Amino acid sequence: xxxxxxxxxxxxxxxxxxxxxKCEQHMGHRAMYWYKQKAKKPPELMFVYSYEKLSINESVPxxxxxxxxxxxxxxxHLHALQPEDSALYLCASSQxxxxxxxxxxxxxxxLVL
Amino acid sequence: SQQGxxxxxxxxxxEGENATMNCSYKTSINNLQWYRQNSGRGLVHLxxxxxxxxEKHSGRLRVTLDTSKKSSSLLITAxxxxxxxSYFCATDNNNDMRFGAGTRLTVKP
Numbered sequence: 001x002x003x004x005x006x007x008x009x010x011x012x013x014x015x016x017x018x019x020x021x022k023c024e025q026h027m028g029h030r031a032m033y034w035y036k037q038k039a040k041k042p043p044e045l046m047f048v049y050s051y052e053k054l055s056i057n058e059s060v061p062x063x064x065x066x067x068x069x070x071x072x073x074x075x076x077h078l079h080a081l082q083p084e085d086s087a088l089y090l091c092a093s094s095q096x097x098x099x100x101x102x103x104x105x106x107x108x109x110x111l112v113l
Numbered sequence: 114s115q116q117g118x119x120x121x122x123x124x125x126x127x128e129g130e131n132a133t134m135n136c137s138y139k140t141s142i143n144n145l146q147w148y149r150q151n152s153g154r155g156l157v158h159l160x161x162x163x164x165x166x167x168e169k170h171s172g173r174l175r176v177t178l179d180t181s182k183k184s185s186s187l188l189i190t191a192x193x194x195x196x197x198x199s200y201f202c203a204t205d206n207n208n209d210m211r212f213g214a215g216t217r218l219t220v221k222p
Binding site for chain 1: 144205209
């Protein structure tokens with residue numbers, strides 16, 4: 001299984017809502033990543049988990065809260081988002097946190113109203 | 114933040130032609146990778162070239178790396194309409210991976 005899955009595919013939420021994005025991989029990868037991508041821009045790294053521990057937090061606002069329940073799962077909890085947070089949220093995984101190939105999920109397209 | 118700059122920003126060619134995309138970066142790197150992204154979808158890894166390598170091939174893809182000029186190029190030979198996508202370079206410097214701005218390639222049938 002060489003796939004990273006993300007749910008939901010699309011999400012519309014109001015600024016007062018609480019929602020979660022989910023990411024799953026069964027490749028035995030020990031590093032998992034969250035990226036944010038705006039239209040016609042490159043992905044921007046948000047968080048990195050290595051061996052289920054948060055390794056990098058790229059100064060992301062606290063309204064985004066990552067969670068890694070186990071080595072296969074990565075969640076991104078959303079609360080009190082702003083319209084400018086609307087974007088494609090991509091999850092990725094790699095064998096280790098070593099700068100090698102990352103495998104990306106299809107993304108969740110988020111719209112904040 | 115972004116590390117690589119890619120040019121051109123957009124490239125439109127006819128099927129069968131070759132497509133060349135360039136990537137320049139600023140800091141030293143361990144490796145450089147190229148990814149492809151179809152519209153609004155996840156990224157697909159194409160090829161990784163290490164800092165001590167100068168050229169790498171994979172099928173119709175050829176990647177070069179010039180660390181003295183801090184630049185890389187991706188050549189797609191005999192392009193197909195299905196190659197239409199955005200192509201990003203990504204540089205790794207001690208596990209800090211940054212994506213370039215990307216080149217939007219359109220291959221007309």
